[in-house]
Amino acid sequence: MNTLDSSKFKYLHKINNPNDLKKIPLNQLHFVCDEVREFLIDTITQTGGHFGSGLGSVELIVALHYVYDTPADKLIFDTGHQGYPHKVLTERRDLMQTIRKKGGISGFLKRSESEYDCFGAGHASTSISAALGIATARDLQKKDFKVLAIIGDGAMTGGLAFEGMNNCGVQKRDITVILNDNNVSIDQNVSALSNYFNEIFASNPMQKLRKNVWELTGKMENLGDRFRKVLSRLEGGVKSVVTPGSLFEAMGFNYFGPLNGHNVQQLVKMFRLIKESHGPILVHVITKKGKGYAPAEKDAHHFHAIGKIDKDTGCSIPNAGDNNLPPQYYKVFGKALVELCRMNPKLVGITAAMAEGTGLDELEREMPERFFDVGIAEGHAVTFAAGLASEGIIPVCAIYSSFLQRAFDNIAHDCSLQNLHVIFAVDRAGIVGADGSTHHGILDLAFLRCINKIIIAAPKDEQELRDLLYSAVFHYTQCPVAIRFPRGRSLGVKMEFMKQIPLGSWEILREGSDIAILAVGNMVNESLKAATFLEDSNISATVINARFIKPLDTKMLDSICSKFSKIITVEDGTIVGGFGSAVNEYITANHSKKVDVFIHGIPEKQIEHGSQAELLKEIDLDAFGIAKTVMNFILKQNIEKIQIEELVN
Secondary structure, rough: OOOOOOOOOOOHHOOOHHHOOOOOOOHHHHHHHHHHHHHHHHHHHHHHHOHHHHHHHHHHHHHHHHOOOOOOOEEOOOOOOOOHHHHHOOOOOOHHOOOOOOOOOOOOOOOOOOOOOOOOOOOOOOOHHHHHHHHHHHOOOOOOOOOOEEOOOOOOOOOHHHHHHHHHHHHOOOEEEEEEEEOOOHHHHHHHHHHHHHHHHOHHHHHHHHHHHHHHHHHHOOOOOHHHHHHHHHHHHHHHOOOOOOOOOOOOOEEEEEEEEEOOHHHHOOOOOOOOOOOEEEEEEOOOOOOOHHHHOOOOOOOOOOOOOOOOOOOOOOOHHHOOEEEEOOHHHHHHHHHHHHEEEEEEEEEEEOHHHOOOOHHHHHHHEEEEEEEHHHHHHHHHHHHHOOOOOEEEEEEEEHHHHHHHHHHHHHOOOOOOOOEEEOOOOOOOOOOOOHHHHHHOHHHHHHHOOOHHHHHOOOHHHHHHHHHHHHOOOOOOOEEOOOEEEOOOOOOOOOOOOOOOOOOOOOOOOOOEEOOOOOOHHHHHHHHHHOOOOOOOOEEEEEEEEEEEHHHHHHHHHHHHHHHEEEEEEEEEOOOOHHHHHHHHHHOOOOEEEEEOOOOOOOOOOOOHHHHHHHOOHHHHHHHHHHHHHHHHOOHHHHHHHHHHO
């Protein structure tokens, strides 16, 4: 369905923004929640996207928009997985069918998309720091609005979240943190006694009494400090009996919770009280991930993010011919790692809360004692790996490219400077597709290349991925090793026993006479196709699998420079500081002969969301685009891609 069926959604069809929501009587608000949840189930099962978190946060988001004056009051989301109900209530309901599609709305929070998205989200643990910055800016400019950070229990494991919490407690800013905890049973944590005390502590009379007593004791010359300490201990002792918030209280936050995150009337009542309070506040809300959709409630992990599924069964809807398609790269990596673990007892796998997404779930099943999930804490994952390596263990740290950039210092300082043998499986390198700009893995070649004593490699296919991983475990042992590979399916080549690949070696895949194409990883196959298209235009291209970005195969590169006056590098990473830059730097420093180098890769612009094929086509990194770029480089004229397509067809 492209638009709402008014007969199906009695309340939701009337709600275009939070002002409309506020017109609904409080005692009917649970009907709105039911309809938002049903709408999300109807929509996301058709489109795919992040699923479970949004279903679990419906009542929370409805209550926040009902009580607070958004967008004047600021809701800052962490990661954005909880943001789908927020989009439904903030003028994007009828656009949800376009979510994550090219030209449609983002699956995350974007300032450019809506005034209700006051801060962008995509990576974890950012919301508290951002909220503190917004609250500080508010106070500096003498403005008056509320600032709330909504963060999940998973993101709260990130160090940045605690850094932000600590500074909030020190600054004593008026800021509210909503901890959406969807990993603990409500029945075990939410009690009538807890709710009773929460309401007492949050009420205006109690807040005023606390303030007055504090001011009064401050005027007492000798006994004031003693009285203050006694009163603080008394209040803290009462709260510690009925609430688990002692950690947050110690960090300077006034803690309320845990609350039943699916009781919208209770949430509204509490938020109304909290809205009148001041200073750092943390509200602990317990929710159930996947709430309202039985398959997601049963298997929250699997339904965290989905493709198109059958709404009634929860089963994926396969595309025609899916059974005959080659395996996904992360699956190839996961199986290869298990094979290697059988060969080497010192090998272990590490993930930052992405066991299934990185293929490490197979290792977890077969050798759980050699599998480590450190939570959403990429920096910790890397330094943890460095510690293991310092004692002779060989850690393979599997992290998505866009998340690995968060651990740059840990790679440089803790791994590289100490020459530690840590292997990085850099998954989802290049263009990732529907997740968009926050998740494209386009910076890794540039930021890894500037680190001393690190090997960087990119396989052209699944067998080469296996071979590079084998080589990294048994042969490239004196420094860190990063092996990057793309999201999506492999090429379907026959997989054989793993073998060693000589360090820093490239391979010539196609001989030509007019130009040399040096391609990296996922771009090798596209460059081979492009060379075939170019042949129809009487352009003869050599295609080289430049599988090592660092070190370069300088022997082969010297040979290429002696044969060709024009070289084009092709990479699915940024053109600034990546593989092409490395080639150009080497040629400039070592060759007096004029060699023109054209660097083809991700341009300096924000790449939005869409399918991988659509986005690669848009930036000329598909086969036709590479061929067009080569022709323009050689002929020094603007050849349109359509002309190449016509030549081929």
